Amino acid sequence: MVTFANAKINIGLQVLNRRDDGYHNLETVFYPLKIYDVLEVVEAAETRFVPSGLPIPGDSHDNLCLKTYHLLRAAYDLPPVTIYLHKTIPIGAGLGGGSADAAFLLKLLNSTFGLGLEEPQLITYARQLGADCAFFIRNTPVLATGIGDVFEDVNVDLSAYQLVLVKPNVHVSTGEAYGTVIPNPEGKQLASAITRPVETWRDTIANDFEPGIFAAHPEIRALKMLLYEKGAVFAAMSGSGSAVYGLFNESVRLQELSSSCDVLYVDLSKAG
Ligand SMILES: C[C@](O)(CO)[C@H](O)COP(=O)(O)OP(=O)(O)OC[C@H]1O[C@@H](n2ccc(N)nc2=O)[C@H](O)[C@@H]1O
């Protein structure tokens, strides 16, 4: 069986405080994006992971897909499988691609092998695989708190906008990015700011990773500024970066970037 694991963007991200386990409590809005990795699971004589598409740094034995399979295998009588992953979501980009693969593989193994897991149980497994994973079980726009794994619905509809996603040739590791942030327990009222018109977000919604990441990589700040120069209503870095996105009222093409960065034009309409 085949499934499509989509990416996400963060709209605003406040890092509130550091916990004793080293993780951080935060407040962010997750919004699913229609760019996809492709996952397939096939019963096999022995378990294998077969990646294709964008190269994934690191040892493939450490891939989140294998961790996901072994997590469920420890609790359920799963047969050996071949896991095929075709990677198109940029890596080290703050787009949650690895987390999406893990969450969608949980759902795929659940349906393929009739495990009968309901959403709360899938979320419990997802939490063990990464802070972002639980979001992809629900996969609808949410305001997230805790370490990014406690959700409430949020009424954000971006279907009237075109989203331009720019991935510079910089890999930002999530753990390192958290090390650059100075937590602020005050927060900035994201829950109310997100409900106001997108035109107001530039003044009211911030990503706390931006100052540290922009200081280390000024070219990422320049990309955000370029998106505003080109008419974005709102532009920001997603999560811990390095991807930045802009929301536009009309169709734009950023020709000047096509040789230096990956530029994706993402359909935000709800259908499909
Ligand atoms: C930056 C975000 O993408 C925003 O959505 C997420 O917070 C990152 O979530 P993730 O990639 O699923 O993170 P994990 O794989 O669980 O953790 C990677 C590392 O990020 C740090 N980390 C992650 C999430 C969090 N709330 N606090 C943290 O401090 C920890 O150092 C951890 O060792």
Ligand SMILES: Nc1ncnc2c1ncn2[C@@H]1O[C@H](COP(=O)(O)OP(=O)(O)OP(=O)(O)O)[C@@H](O)[C@H]1O
């Ligand atoms: N299925 C996977 N897809 C992508 N990266 C994976 C996968 N499994 C493991 N990884 C590891 O995770 C690293 C990417 O995670 P990282 O948190 O830095 O980036 P990210 O793609 O921006 O995700 P996030 O939005 O969750 O921060 C890769 O360098 C790779 O070593």
